[in-house]
Amino acid sequence: TQGQVITCKDLFLMSKAAVAWEANKPLSIEDVQVAPPQAGEVRVKILFTALCHTDAYTWSGKDPEGLFPCILGHEAAGIVESVGEGVTEVQPGDHVIPCYQAECRECKFCKSGKTNLCGKVRGATGVGVMMNDRKSRFSINGKPIYHFMGTSTFSQYTVVHDVSVAKIDPQAPLEKVCLLGCGVPTGLGAVWNTAKVEAGSIVAIFGLGTVGLAVAEGAKTAGASRVIGIDIDSKKFDVAKNFGVTEFVNPKDHDKPIQQVIVDLTDGGVDYSFECIGNVSVMRSALECCHKGWGTSVIVGVAASGQEISTRPFQLVTGRVWKGTAFGGFKSRSQVPWLVEKYMKKEIKVDEYITHNLTLNEINKAFDLMHEGTCLRCVLKV
Ligand code: NAD
Ligand code: AHE
Ligand code: ZN
Numbered sequence: 001t002q003g004q005v006i007t008c009k010d011l012f013l014m015s016k017a018a019v020a021w022e023a024n025k026p027l028s029i030e031d032v033q034v035a036p037p038q039a040g041e042v043r044v045k046i047l048f049t050a051l052c053h054t055d056a057y058t059w060s061g062k063d064p065e066g067l068f069p070c071i072l073g074h075e076a077a078g079i080v081e082s083v084g085e086g087v088t089e090v091q092p093g094d095h096v097i098p099c100y101q102a103e104c105r106e107c108k109f110c111k112s113g114k115t116n117l118c119g120k121v122r123g124a125t126g127v128g129v130m131m132n133d134r135k136s137r138f139s140i141n142g143k144p145i146y147h148f149m150g151t152s153t154f155s156q157y158t159v160v161h162d163v164s165v166a167k168i169d170p171q172a173p174l175e176k177v178c179l180l181g182c183g184v185p186t187g188l189g190a191v192w193n194t195a196k197v198e199a200g201s202i203v204a205i206f207g208l209g210t211v212g213l214a215v216a217e218g219a220k221t222a223g224a225s226r227v228i229g230i231d232i233d234s235k236k237f238d239v240a241k242n243f244g245v246t247e248f249v250n251p252k253d254h255d256k257p258i259q260q261v262i263v264d265l266t267d268g269g270v271d272y273s274f275e276c277i278g279n280v281s282v283m284r285s286a287l288e289c290c291h292k293g294w295g296t297s298v299i300v301g302v303a304a305s306g307q308e309i310s311t312r313p314f315q316l317v318t319g320r321v322w323k324g325t326a327f328g329g330f331k332s333r334s335q336v337p338w339l340v341e342k343y344m345k346k347e348i349k350v351d352e353y354i355t356h357n358l359t360l361n362e363i364n365k366a367f368d369l370m371h372e373g374t375c376l377r378c379v380l381k382v
Pocket of ligand 3 (some may be wrong): 183
């Protein structure tokens with residue numbers, strides 16, 4: 001997995017990248033020109049990238065922040081190729097994971113101690129450009145191609161802000177730890193940081209993809225007494241058992257609303273629920289299956305533009321709590337290296353989520369696989 005890195009900080013590079021020209025149109029592998037990193041920027045040679053449901057969501061055209069043409073991808077690992085002026089925390093040759101949730105340690109958000117959200121570059125990453133000059137570092141024949149989530153990892157080379165890159169143990173296998181760029185930390189952190197699930201809790205998880213299974217793993221390590229997995233695909237249960245799901249419910253097997261099924265199964269409701277799908281009606285069910293007085297529901301799934309959540313306010317008046325989480329509440333630059341160490345010590349699973357391996361050239365096939373129940377994460381060799 002050790003890629004050769006040549007430092008050419010002042011040079012434009014040609015890079016193969018999967019370009020999304022427009023919503024839903026198959027991605028096309030193009031030769032993209034990648035500009036040198038400017039002050040506070042890092043150019044990274046991406047060696048492995050996985051696909052996350054959020055890439056498919058933006059590609060679908062339903063993301064209000066989705067801009068085309070762009071280079072998608074945000075769950076990856078690579079090696080620093082060159083750095084711009086003033087970059088001190090990484091240097092060429094460092095092994096890194098790009099972080100869509102930045103951590104500058106200086107802004108109001110970072111200093112608050114109350115959130116992992118960072119404000120420093122968010123205004124630029126939401127509109128597909130870099131902070132310095134509000135321009136893209138990617139182009140094809142002079143035509144700019146937008147960045148995505150400040151990461152754009154479906155490319156052999158990408159440019160990220162220095163606050164958006166975590167330096168990791170060089171011994172860590174990049175083809176595995178690329179998953180620590182999104183889905184696995186999101187699920188674990190939703191339990192450990194956002195909900196703070198206590199031992200003995202009853203937990204319900206709606207949606208048993210990678211994110212939901214990582215929630216199950218987090219719940220198991222937190223000592224949950226029951227972990228109820230809910231999915232419309234019954235094939236999910238066998239694999240879910242290996243991640244800590246103790247009971248399985250398929251809403252299709254019941255006439256009653258799913259929240260009522262869960263309330264009946266749990267003597268009044270669960271202590272914690274997690275929505276890991278991005279479906280606003282399931283978000284309501286997840287809230288309403290929580291126990292009166294204390295049950296907390298965490299929204300993890302990303303819902304499309306224009307979608308809204310609703311419930312009777314009485315649900316909250318009577319003590320249920322509705323929360324959400326981004327990247328599981330982890331502070332990216334500080335905690336991604338810690339998650340890598342936990343993986344190296346075999347304290348968290350990563351390999352188990354990788355069901356398929358393909359190459360960047362096969363990216364459209366990888367998106368097709370995502371819609372098949374058997375695929376959790378597909379890792380592409382870039
Ligand atoms: P996935 O597509 O692999 O998994 C979704 C699962 O939900 C599937 O098993 C599917 O069968 C199931 N499902 C679909 N509709 C259902 C329904 N009505 N009832 C029950 N189950 C249903 O997706 P993933 O990669 O695990 O991501 C899950 C969600 O989390 C996506 O919306 C993604 O965008 C979001 N996400 C959010 C964050 C964050 O920081 N908040 C990070 C990563 C992913
Ligand atoms: N542009 C989208 C936002 C989607 C969203 O909520 N993204 C999550 C990460 S999903 C990773 O797979 C997130 O971190 N949100 C916080 C943030 O700052 O973007 C939309 O729907 O507008
Ligand atoms: Zn993701």
